[in-house]
Amino acid sequence: MATGRTHRPATRSRGIPEATVARLPLYLRALTALSERSVPTVSSEELAAAAGVNSAKLRKDFSYLGSYGTRGVGYDVEYLVYQISRELGLTQDWPVVIVGIGNLGAALANYGGFASRGFRVAALIDADPAMAGKPVAGIPVQHTDDLERIIKDNGVSIGVIATPAGAAQQVCDRLVAAGVTSILNFAPTVLSVPEGVDVRKVDLSIELQILAFHEQRKAGEDAGAVPAAGQAVPSPAASAPAGAAAAAVPGAPAAAPLSAAAAAAADDDAVAAARKGRPEGDVPAVMPA
Amino acid sequence: MATGRTHRPATRSRGIPEATVARLPLYLRALTALSERSVPTVSSEELAAAAGVNSAKLRKDFSYLGSYGTRGVGYDVEYLVYQISRELGLTQDWPVVIVGIGNLGAALANYGGFASRGFRVAALIDADPAMAGKPVAGIPVQHTDDLERIIKDNGVSIGVIATPAGAAQQVCDRLVAAGVTSILNFAPTVLSVPEGVDVRKVDLSIELQILAFHEQRKAGEDAGAVPAAGQAVPSPAASAPAGAAAAAVPGAPAAAPLSAAAAAAADDDAVAAARKGRPEGDVPAVMPA
DNA sequence: CAATCTTTGTGCACGCGTTCACAAAGACAT
DNA sequence: ATGTCTTTGTGAACGCGTGCACAAAGATTG
Structure with a gap:
């Protein structure tokens, strides 16, 4: 979901x-x-x-x-x-534009479910000049410069954003300014829109993380129930102020029978948290667009 | 979302x-x-x-x-x-397999957010023999026949289904049988899984339909508030039994400007709906895979 | 026409999630 | 130390969503 x-x-x-x-x-x-x-x-x-x-x-x-x-x-x-x-509202025609024709955008353009039920891909838009004119799913890709014109000419009110996270808000603003009032956002960013505009978000990364949470939990139970309270964790950054908490990077949370890892890890992990640099992962940017 | x-x-x-x-x-x-x-x-x-x-x-x-x-x-x-x-549970490694390397599957394989945060694409699987060996996002696609082996060899517990709707349940069953306990499903189908298996669904078509609902509503309000109750609709199939019911749709719940579209459409759409055969749209099958 | 059987539509209760509003905790200044 | 100021953590109220359980409605049969 x-x-x-x-x-x-x-x-x-x-x-x-x-x-x-x-x-x-x-x-x-x-x-x-x-x-x-x-x-x-x-x-x-x-x-x-x-x-x-x-x-x-x-x-x-x-x-x-x-x-x-x-x-x-x-x-x-x-x-x-x-x-x-x-x-x-499926008895009427809903022209839709897809902005950002990378892997995902192309997949969406080809998506059968789109065409059915009154949704019609009115245009594909991408910022890469090299993409312009190239047909994807039978529809020629148009350049971002024409975004406003495309929206207006086709009376589009629903836009799909499949650009990298960095471009999403800007694209969103332009879509809204041009008259779009409903947006389906695939970029991993929180879009801010004016009152009256609906935004629905689809975030693959988040879905996986939620699954991981439950998965971890299941593993923990199987392996002998992790302490339900599980907060054997050290005290917050209380004593160790912000910046300083960075240096001390003990061993990474080893991986034992799954759960034991989590529990055991907790102890010194507090310090592990300190390993600054690239703290966790990266910024989940979307498609290479 | x-x-x-x-x-x-x-x-x-x-x-x-x-x-x-x-x-x-x-x-x-x-x-x-x-x-x-x-x-x-x-x-x-x-x-x-x-x-x-x-x-x-x-x-x-x-x-x-x-x-x-x-x-x-x-x-x-x-x-x-x-x-x-x-x-x-992001401090541990989560090997993931993606089944169904069509447009969407490829997009997912290339998705940056996947690699980050502990998720690792352990394998790409597709039923098309022609795809086998071909690298996608730097990872060679493997054939469905090896699904069970792949799952076990890599200790995969999270699977992503990006196949057409028709193949989803079957793939799901095999994944589960092989040990997968969490599934992220992109196919527009309701998967039935045994107790203990988590399934999260991402359905593009549904998201769009929800947007359309709100969009229609907004249009209606702008155009002079559509009768809030709006149920001037005919009576159910009460008097008109099953098959015939389709035809018995009298005047649509009239409407003003914008909503007029819906209303106007409604009139003959009722009949349109009746056109058996392919009554509404198609079965939202996903990627051509 | 009466009896029986099926399936809808909904009143009601319960629980989760959200939000408010504030006391408690700690930082910081004097 | 004492006081002020900021921000957390949470008790409590409220509203939405879910599920139960059943009365009402209609089909169906004798």
């Missing part, structure tokens, strides 16, 4: 909870599959299973849209597909 | 809330940036701004990790970077 969520606080749009909106596409996909198999109706139980959610939740979600089911029978597949599509 | 979230219901891992875990990578990134600029300390206010969250939330998040701040001063950057890294 993607992460982050820079939406209006919790302004339940219209009357539909944000959490429900996020699941509608899931239901829609499951319904579309059923539709293709010419299945006329489905029960909340079946559909919920297909969408990977619990049936009570699904029924409640649908109840926000209206009473589209028939007791004792279930939901009419075609009818529901239409209702959800309409609710999501 | 990615979507979906197939985690254990709400089993607050250890003591750290899931929501907090999801934000730690965000803080870590902001802290790393500060560290590179050799900033010694930060206040919760500053760091929160950099990470795009509210300071109270950040302080509470950190409080779950322990008391790592100094009142009146703030947090020691280096120290905090270390603590969060350790908490997320």
